[in-house]
Amino acid sequence: MKRRVLMAAGLSTGVSFLIxxxxxxxxxxxxxxxxxxxxxxxxxxxNFADLSGIKINRIDAEPDPLxxxxxxxxxxxx
Numbered sequence: 001m002k003r004r005v006l007m008a009a010g011l012s013t014g015v016s017f018l019i020x021x022x023x024x025x026x027x028x029x030x031x032x033x034x035x036x037x038x039x040x041x042x043x044x045x046x047n048f049a050d051l052s053g054i055k056i057n058r059i060d061a062e063p064d065p066l067x068x069x070x071x072x073x074x075x076x077x078x
Contacts, residue, residue, distance in 0.1 A: 035063040
């Protein structure tokens with residue numbers, strides 16, 4: 001239960017940060033690297049897109065490949 005609360009808090013903090021940065025978004029698209037595979041996330045992402053006007057481009061994979069991809073992309077990570 002504690003893990004769920006921490007994950008929810010972290011996610012809501014991240015979403016809040018992204019919404020506050022919306023005015024600085026150049027393309028209106030957010031690339032979301034995620035290892036989460038929960039149906040409830042679809043509603044969360046949809047609500048975020050509706051409220052912020054930012055389209056979400058999900059990049060789903062297992063955690064280790066995501067980390068390797070981010071390392072390889074470095075500063076050029078979209």
